[in-house]
Amino acid sequence: MIQPVAVIGAGPFGLSTAAHLRARGIAVRVFGEPMVSWRDHMPEGMLLKSTPVASNIDAPQRGHTLADYCDAAGIARLVTDEDIIPVETFIAYGEWFQQQLVPKLERVKVVSVDRRQGGGFELKLDSGEQFAARAVVVATGLSGLAHLPPELAAAAADGPTPTGPVSHSSQHHDLTRFSGKELLVIGAGQSALETAALAAEAGAQVRVISRGQGKVAFGAPPWDQPKLRPESPFGRAWSLWALSYYPHPYRFLPARTRHYLVRRVLGPLGAWWLRDRFQSKVQVREVVAVVGAAAPDGSPVLTVRTHTGHTEELTADHVIAATGYRVDIAAMDFLGHELRTELAVSRGTPRLGPGYVSSVPGLYFTGLPAAASYGPVMRFVCGTEFASPRLAKHLAAAHG
Secondary structure, eight states: OOOOEEEEOOSHHHHHHHHHHHHTTOOEEEESOTTHHHHHSSOTTOBOSSOGGGSOOOOSSSSOSHHHHHHHHTOOOOOSTTOOOBHHHHHHHHHHHHHHHOTTOBOOOEEEEEEOTTSSEEEEETTSOEEEESEEEEOOTTTTOBOOOGGGGGGOTTOOOTTSSEEEGGGOSOGGGGTTOEEEEEOOSHHHHHHHHHHHHTTOEEEEEEESSOOOOBOOOGGGSOTTSOOOTTOSOHHHHHHHHOOGGGGGSOHHHHHHHHHHTTOSOBOGGGHHHHHTTOEEEEESEEEEEEOTTSSOEEEEEOTTSOEEEEEOSEEEEOOOBOOOGGGOTTBOHHHHHHSOEETTEEOOOGGGBOSSTTEEEOSGGGHHHHOGGGGSGGGHHHHHHHHHHHHHHHHO
């Protein structure tokens, strides 16, 4: 019996990879709830920052773009840079893509992955089943990677929780719970600014705490993009064009450069369409840094360093840390301990070779964990266009 390839994760990268593997005739088992991070960890009413062209899940054949889904569902087509995508529409698109191209999705959790003697991997599911796979693709998206800065830890002794003094932005689907409350949102990226606007529209009093030397800023609308630069899914710029369509040499850059670019390219910036909603309802406090936090009576108190060199205390009913995600192999505890110790890593992220393979033959990573090797495009859905066919081709050649 031919051992299948196991794909762990059923978000855009997992579904796209599985579709490409199936198109090559490779036996594949795919595990997870479809689009679960988008459905459970994004706020209700959210709109995607990415344009329609940057929101297509790559497929091995025509007919499975966001516009194709809109036609199939009988809704207005989303195709131009000025079209804004509701998160509910994108989730429905992902589920339609799964039904069309990955119909045998298994909605169970992978509990453990270990090396097998003689080659391949042994997987255990939460259903109790154990089986052998010849290769494994990790496409678990943002799951388990929410980052809480250490300076907030004292106010979140048991970790961030929606009902405690401090939470992470990924823990909120319904922001109406903050109606009538004072809310501090830490961050200056799209997640922070849109969370703040949605909470304010739900009746909260919201202040955004922007750290560092930068200011809260918003991107230029499509009609104000420079005309004499090449187009990319993220805007018109030579650097964005190169990072989007030619990530091949990225993994050969010095580690320090690679990690810096992943953090800074397309860094903290609000969508052009959010500016008016945000500025009319949300206050902004720019500080050098948050230096500490406490919750002496159950309510958070932030200590910040101001641009005048002083420290100041800020109080509220709740703090939301919209502080992004941090890839850390140690957090992927479904990978067996021995397997994790064998992996070559760089600052907690797997070091990947050609075709997205890790230093452990047969173990592949795609999506956000691949960004440190293949660049910022891997943080976005459009990264499936580069990653999925190349991963599938490499895996077919090595394990076909």
